Amino acid sequence: MITQKLNDQITRIGPDAPAGAVHRHYWQPAALTDELTAGDLMLPVNLLGERLVMMRDEAGALILRAREASAGEAPSHHPARAELRVIEGGPVYPVVEKNGICFAYMGPGEPPAFPNFDCFRAPDSHVFAFKGLWECNWxxxxxxxxxxxxxxxxxxFLQDEDPEDSYGKQFRDKAANTDMPMTQVLREYPRPDIEVDETAFGLKITALRHMANDLTHVRVTNQIFPSAICIPMSREMIITQWHVPIDDENCYWYTMFTSFDKPVNKDLMRAQRLKEHRLPDYAPLKNQSNHYHFDPEEQKSLTYTGMGMDINVHDQWAVESMGAIQDRTREHLGRGDAAIIRYRLMLRKAIKALETGKPERLPMQDRQETPAIVGPLSNDAIADSDDWLAASLASDIERRKAAPWNATV
Structure with missing residues (x-):
C-alpha cells in the first residue's frame, strides 16, 4: 500500500502535477486521423487536463491551441464544434500524424524524436488505429x-471458438508452434511466473506458463514509458496502446494494430469496434449505466465476466469499478504485480528527475539515441522449458523476416 500523498503524485496530470509534468515530455495521442474533417478544421480535444482545439496554422500544419471553456459542456471530453473559441495568446502545441493517430507535444523545448517502433515504421496499409473512452484515471x-x-x-473464455473466424480479436489465435488455442492456454495455465527487465523504452515483461511435457508458454509484453503498452494480439499482429489522460478521472486508450503479414482489413476492424462504441466521443455502449450488459447465463457457460466477448469491456469494467481514481492506500501487491511495482518506481524516478532539473534521465529523452530504438519484441511462443528465451527470440525473428515491410531489428 502507499500513502494518499504518493497516490496523488503518481495519478494526477494537470499542468502543475508531477505525473503531468512527466507526460508533457512525451508525444501524446490527441485524436484519430479519422476524426479530422476536410475544409475548416476545428476539432475539440481534452488532453492532460487542458481544453484544446485542433486546427491548422497558416502554413497548413496541424496544431493544438487552448480554447475557452463552454458553459454547460456535456460530455466535457467532446463538446459541440460550434462552441469552440480559441484563447488568443494561449499555448500552441505541435501535432504530428503517424499511421492514423495525431500526436501532440505539450512539453518544454523541442519535442523528442519518435522511436522506430514497429507501429510507426510499418506502412499505413499494415496499421489500423482506434480509440475508446474509459471513465477512470489513466x-x-x-x-x-x-x-x-x-x-x-x-x-x-469457457469455450474455444475457431481462430479462423476471429480476425481482429485478441486471444482468439492459436498459440505459436502449437494447435492449442490461446484461450485454452490462458485458461489451463493461469498462474505464470513473471520476469521484468528494464529497457531503453520502459519495461520488458515475460510471462512463463509452465505446461505439461516440460514445455513453457512464453508471452512477451512491454511497457512503453510513460503510459503505453505493446503486446501480441496474434501471431501476425501486435497492439501498441496508449492510456492517455483526458483529466484526472477520465482517459482514452488509443491503439495501433500492426500486422507483420498481410495488410490489415481496416473496414472490418473498424466495423467490429463501432459495434461496441458510439461516435463522436468513442464512448463504449456497454458501461456503468447498463451494468456492462452483464448476463448471468453467459457467465455460467461462456465467459468469466458474463459481459460479452470483447475483452475491452472486461478491462473497462475492472478499471472503472475501482472508482475514478483507485485508492491504493488499501492495496496489497504480491509477486504477480512485479511489473506494476517496477513501473511505479520508474515513474517516481522520472518525477524526481524533473524536480531536480535532470529531464535527460527520463526514458527516451536522448534526441540522438531515441530514433535507434526498434521493436519492441512482443509475441508468444511454446518451447522446451530449458530453452524458452532462445525460442522466443527465434519466433520474433522468423515473423520479422517474413514481413513485406522492413521489420528488422
Whole structure:
C-alpha cells in the first residue's frame, strides 16, 4: 500500500502535477486521423487536463491551441464544434500524424524524436488505429495492461471458438508452434511466473506458463514509458496502446494494430469496434449505466465476466469499478504485480528527475539515441522449458523476416 500523498503524485496530470509534468515530455495521442474533417478544421480535444482545439496554422500544419471553456459542456471530453473559441495568446502545441493517430507535444523545448517502433515504421496499409473512452484515471488503465496474470481470469473464455473466424480479436489465435488455442492456454495455465527487465523504452515483461511435457508458454509484453503498452494480439499482429489522460478521472486508450503479414482489413476492424462504441466521443455502449450488459447465463457457460466477448469491456469494467481514481492506500501487491511495482518506481524516478532539473534521465529523452530504438519484441511462443528465451527470440525473428515491410531489428 502507499500513502494518499504518493497516490496523488503518481495519478494526477494537470499542468502543475508531477505525473503531468512527466507526460508533457512525451508525444501524446490527441485524436484519430479519422476524426479530422476536410475544409475548416476545428476539432475539440481534452488532453492532460487542458481544453484544446485542433486546427491548422497558416502554413497548413496541424496544431493544438487552448480554447475557452463552454458553459454547460456535456460530455466535457467532446463538446459541440460550434462552441469552440480559441484563447488568443494561449499555448500552441505541435501535432504530428503517424499511421492514423495525431500526436501532440505539450512539453518544454523541442519535442523528442519518435522511436522506430514497429507501429510507426510499418506502412499505413499494415496499421489500423482506434480509440475508446474509459471513465477512470489513466494509471489504473495502464496497470491492467502490464499485469500478465489477469488475462487468465478476467478474459477467461469457457469455450474455444475457431481462430479462423476471429480476425481482429485478441486471444482468439492459436498459440505459436502449437494447435492449442490461446484461450485454452490462458485458461489451463493461469498462474505464470513473471520476469521484468528494464529497457531503453520502459519495461520488458515475460510471462512463463509452465505446461505439461516440460514445455513453457512464453508471452512477451512491454511497457512503453510513460503510459503505453505493446503486446501480441496474434501471431501476425501486435497492439501498441496508449492510456492517455483526458483529466484526472477520465482517459482514452488509443491503439495501433500492426500486422507483420498481410495488410490489415481496416473496414472490418473498424466495423467490429463501432459495434461496441458510439461516435463522436468513442464512448463504449456497454458501461456503468447498463451494468456492462452483464448476463448471468453467459457467465455460467461462456465467459468469466458474463459481459460479452470483447475483452475491452472486461478491462473497462475492472478499471472503472475501482472508482475514478483507485485508492491504493488499501492495496496489497504480491509477486504477480512485479511489473506494476517496477513501473511505479520508474515513474517516481522520472518525477524526481524533473524536480531536480535532470529531464535527460527520463526514458527516451536522448534526441540522438531515441530514433535507434526498434521493436519492441512482443509475441508468444511454446518451447522446451530449458530453452524458452532462445525460442522466443527465434519466433520474433522468423515473423520479422517474413514481413513485406522492413521489420528488422
Amino acid at each position: 494509471l489504473q488503465a495502464l496497470e491492467i495492461g502490464i499485469d500478465p496474470g489477469h488475462a487468465s481470469f478476467l478474459h477467461r
